[in-house]
Amino acid sequence: MATLIVHENTSPVEDAEALRKACQGWGTDEKAIIRILGHRNATQRQLIRQAYEELYQEDLVKRLESELSGDFERAMYRWILDPADRDAVLANVAIKKSDYRVIIEISCIHSPEELLAARRAYRIRYKRSLEEDLAAHTTGDIRKAWSWLLLQLLVALVTAYRYGGDEINARLANSEADILHDAIKDKAFNHEEIIRIVSTRSKAQLMATINRYKDDHDISITKNLLGDPADELSSALRMAIRCITDSEKYYEKVLRNAINKAGTDEDALSRVVITRAEKDLKEIKEAYYKRNSVTLDHAVAKETSGDYKAFLLTLLGKEN
Amino acid sequence: MATLIVHENTSPVEDAEALRKACQGWGTDEKAIIRILGHRNATQRQLIRQAYEELYQEDLVKRLESELSGDFERAMYRWILDPADRDAVLANVAIKKSDYRVIIEISCIHSPEELLAARRAYRIRYKRSLEEDLAAHTTGDIRKAWSWLLLQLLVALVTAYRYGGDEINARLANSEADILHDAIKDKAFNHEEIIRIVSTRSKAQLMATINRYKDDHDISITKNLLGDPADELSSALRMAIRCITDSEKYYEKVLRNAINKAGTDEDALSRVVITRAEKDLKEIKEAYYKRNSVTLDHAVAKETSGDYKAFLLTLLGKEN
Known part of the structure; x- marks a missing residue:
């Protein structure tokens, strides 16, 4: 179950206007931004982006990028994207950094149709296919990062369109x-x-x-x-x-490692919270508590600070 | 361009009734079947199937299978299927026969979206994915048929979701x-x-x-x-x-080989005519004439006979 607390019956135009106000003048009202976008589901966020574009002839994502900074900016940027498009961005960054974990998450945790949507979004955004960029990793200097068989595995996982039914043999x-x-x-x-x-x-x-x-x-x-x-x-x-x-157990471990790491792995922490807040973050939180005897909210609050902290806690289900 | 001569403004119910009549009593009226189905596009054929099912609680495909025989039956069976579903059947037969040509045709000639539709149809029909059945070819006795690298190529082609735009680097x-x-x-x-x-x-x-x-x-x-x-x-x-x-040149060669072969390769002949009649069979016919100084219609008429011949010539653009 989701942890995101969605405020229903909101107006995309009013939200866009409030976001515009939060971005204007000297200093940005980060709290207002969190109060709005931290309580909207994926569909609402897309409608807000559209309304903002129509009202101000400006891309809200670009505006927020220029107003915010650091981990908070990166988290908000990912949050505001359509989930399939966000997957495309995550996958692209992962390929560039030779980080196979994200590739495996997208290809093995997503449903076959979600994976397909991510691949479609990748083609639209980068004008190349996801597997094309992955496979091109075999050439040049980066080749060393991944062995040929590891790459075969990743390409096979990403290009799969598994049977999605329950029937087994x-x-x-x-x-x-x-x-x-x-x-x-x-x-x-x-x-x-x-x-x-x-x-x-x-x-x-x-x-x-x-x-x-x-x-x-x-x-x-x-x-x-x-x-x-x-x-x-x-x-x-x-x-x-x-x-x-068992993706919940898997995510629990990603979170545990991210939080326990000296210096905290904010990228991993943001990724799990943002990609799962509308899906199964509740179960992941429960798995976290079971394994660590401390709530995820508490651990996150301890390891993060400022607007970034406020934003993550909002997505984790804290009402502002 | 297509060679199929589509009769517009037909009634699926009337067509279904006429087909029922053609199948009833002693002997089947093959000419009537060709006259109807040989002039309907994919959408019309699906509507006829639906109407037939509703009217007679019977699958038209099954009925035709029991009424017809030989090359004509196989050709009609493939023709009446929805194109994506037909691809799934062709691919499944090809895997069983270790015939990689059909796999390459489906994956390299189709648009990325058509290939995806074929993969989706495969999952629905067989409750396994196309690449799953292909890759399982590596095990057991059939392994000998395809080398490991050939199989890698086929799986890679089939699972690709290429960028479909014109931009090049x-x-x-x-x-x-x-x-x-x-x-x-x-x-x-x-x-x-x-x-x-x-x-x-x-x-x-x-x-x-x-x-x-x-x-x-x-x-x-x-x-x-x-x-x-x-x-x-x-x-x-x-x-x-x-x-x-150059898929047209490719198909011209498939047809030439099929026709010139001692005994004629009816499977290949039917496959090209049926899968291309609604697409680019006109250009393929032109390429055939250029290369062989004889029209494809003439060559087909010479090498085939009976209802099978009548059906192929109808799909090739002959008005009954």
Whole structure:
């Protein structure tokens, strides 16, 4: 469930006018901006952008970028974008930074249709396809960052259009649990087969296969995939499986690492809060509390400050 | 341009009733079936199917399958399906027969949105994704049919969602023409790079790269890719490039081979006529006449017979 507290029956024109006022004159009224945009859902935010554009012949996103700064600016910029467009931006930044985590999140946590929407938005924004930019990573200097097989995995995950239904084939789950076990055995990873199964099977089918694996071998496949921490391919495969099988637990860990890191990883923190506030941040908060015996709100309040803090707490469900 | 002569302002209910009549009693009135369905576009055919289902609680496709036989039945079955659904069926049959040509046609000739529609139809019909079934080809006995790299190419082509616009990057075309040339040089094919470029770049970008290749080296890339005829990967790459750069010429050759083959390849003949009759069969016919100094209608009439012949000629633009 969402943590975002949406104020219903608002007027996009009034919101646009109030945002304009908050941006005008000496100094910006960040609190007003948070009060408005921190309580609007994706559709409302798009309507506000449209109204703002019509009223002032100016892109609200650009205006906010010039008015705000630092982590707050970056968070607000991502928040105001349409979710599919935001995914496109996140993916593009991730490719440039050789950060495969975001690529795996988008391709394994999203529904097949959401992933498709992100790919469509990417094409519109960058006039290239997402997999095109990913695959072009094999050339030039950046090639070193990702091994060829890791790249194969990422491209396969991103281009998949998995069957989205619940029907599973129990016999197939059985045989592919064996294939996976053989492929992992003795650390002589047959990565091609693991990549194929993880990147093409439906979520329901993969769950069945992974459960079968656990039943047959009394150990989870993610534990069996634990290898050399420097082995990025194994890490990426484990991450993909975790994203597919239990995304809430996965996000809890991302948040925990982001908060516990010396200096706090604001990028990761913002990403999870912003991309999940309208979806399942409530469950992620519960998982966080269970694991850390402290509420996520409390942890966020402790590690952040100023407008950035106020904005995150608003998205986490605090009423202004 | 299409060759199909569409009769406008027809009534789906009247058509369904006439088809019912043609299927009833002793013997089937194939001519009536051709007269109706051979002059209806995809939308009309779907409306007829719906009307038939409502009137008689029976699937028209199933009924026709039981009434007709041989090449005529197979052609009519494919014709009556919605184009995306037909692609799904063609792709499924192709995977089972390890026939990569159809996979390349669907992925390289279709627009990005048409390819997506075919993938969506595949998921609905088979409750698995197209790339899932393709990739599963790596396992078991069928593995021998396609090499691992050939399969990588096919999966990459099928899962691509290329940028569909006209914008190109001339510098990139230049550098990738060099990459392709280096990769092909001395037959020491660096297939990974060729696969990446052919499977991810937009059609416009690929055209620019391939033209640049020709300008720089006075030979087309497809000629340079000519290798051992048993080398299926090179053949598949050549085919993909030809499908992307000049699909009419590609189809002309498919038709020529199908017609000239001892015994005629009815599957290929039907496939081209049926999938292109509503699109560009007119241009394909012109290319055929140019290359063979005989009209396609004449060649088809010579090599086929009976209802099958009558049906193909109708789709080729003959008025009954």
